[in-house]
Amino acid sequence: MMTPEEIAKAFYGALAKRDWEALRALLHPDATWTLPGENAVSGMTVGAADVIDRVKLIISYGVSVKLENILLSRDNMALSLHNTAERDGIFLDEKLATVCHLEKGLIASIETFLSDVPGMNNFFV
Template identity: 55%
Template sequence: MTAEQVKQDVAATFMKALGSKDWSLLRDLLTEDVTWTLPGDNRISGTVAGPDGVAERVELISSFGVHFALLHVLVSRDNVALNLHNTATRDDAVLDEHLATVFTLRDGKVARIETFLSDVDGMNRFFA
């Protein structure tokens, strides 16, 4: 598999795990020392570590009924990013954000995740 195929496969597998809520598939995509950092000040903000931490965060986000729409897969020389549009409604809170989730890869697995958001205040209100 070429480096470009690996990046595309990582992106596709991550989206498949989200869509099917297959947290085991997600864990298989991650290194043992993976970290994921999200901005903001709410239930899903900060840095989590390890495959279980990442899977628990994704499961929590999914539990809020978030719809993940993949807009673009972006690649650099060594890494890959997902450009997403996430939406959800809960009681009187609305989530409507664009984001880039950047995966730093090591040996074909995700070693670091950093998410960049268009509306941190909106995310804070939704996940308060």
């Protein structure tokens, strides 16, 4: 079974490479992902396929994701990220923490915390 740090590195690696099968292998089939705000990518998704679809939707807006830090607790992990993008003169520049709760070596739930929810709402329309 992978450690939380190994899962974090594999998660970011799959995201960076757009390797959806590798990402799916890290997710519990009933995984959830919650994002704040009131926009096209906000709310909760349920199921590994829907989590991957949300990642694809975010990337479709031209978002660049930079890993700043991997944060670890005893049993879980989080990614400290910096997302940037520009679309039709609208800019996205936000810091976020993607907190992953693990169960039996798989990501069971993801909750994202953002530095600029109004900016996210403005960008993801």
